[in-house]
Amino acid sequence: MSELIQRIEELAKGKGLTFNRIEHDCSLGNGTIKRWSSQSPRLDKLVLVADYLGASLDYIVYGTLRTDSSLKGEKPDLEVEKERQGLTCDGLPLSEDEVDLVAMYRLLPPSHREEIFDLVYFKYKRCVEQKKASIYSTYFDGSEDEKSGPAGSREARDGTA
Incomplete structure (x- = not known):
């Protein structure tokens, strides 16, 4: 094939x-x-x-991204990509780290972009919308006192039930 x-x-x-x-x-x-x-x-x-x-x-x-500056198929230069893009969001210029993220994302093959997008969307949901969609939140609610798993109580977890 x-x-x-x-x-x-x-x-x-x-x-x-x-x-x-x-x-x-x-x-x-x-x-x-x-x-x-x-x-x-x-x-x-x-x-x-x-x-x-x-x-x-x-x-x-x-099998690679080719640009005007890389006609032989070598990987594009991150700095060149960032300059070429001149990115803004909501009318404001992006910070240097935001530009780096967008430039790196654009250089990924499409099959990898979906995975990155899903990861960022998950983080957005958890942090911005404060949706707890992980089993981790079942055991840890942000307080010092950790919940135990199936046993249910601190005494059961510590062996003093």
Whole structure:
């Protein structure tokens, strides 16, 4: 199997998709993607699949992000990316650490971006909205006195029940 097909398959699995589903949703014929291992795909079809999977065409074709400054496929320079982006949020410029985070996020392959987004969303829910969605909160409520697990009381936990 070609590297192109392997990258598409990896992205598809990460989203719980099959080649048949992708082909159907992108209006491609059955078996089109598998044929790309022996035939060069048409650019317009490849773009459809990349967009559908939320991946860059560079990643699908080369396996890395290519920029104007890295035409040979080497990894892009973080500082160059930060300067190129000039980011703001709510009309205010981002701090240096916020810019670093966004630049690093953009340099990740799409399959890793979803994982990072989920992690940040989880932290946001817990910290900003103060939703306790972890088993940890069952045992620790922020006070000095830790709750015990299944035994229920301090005496049971300390062996003095």
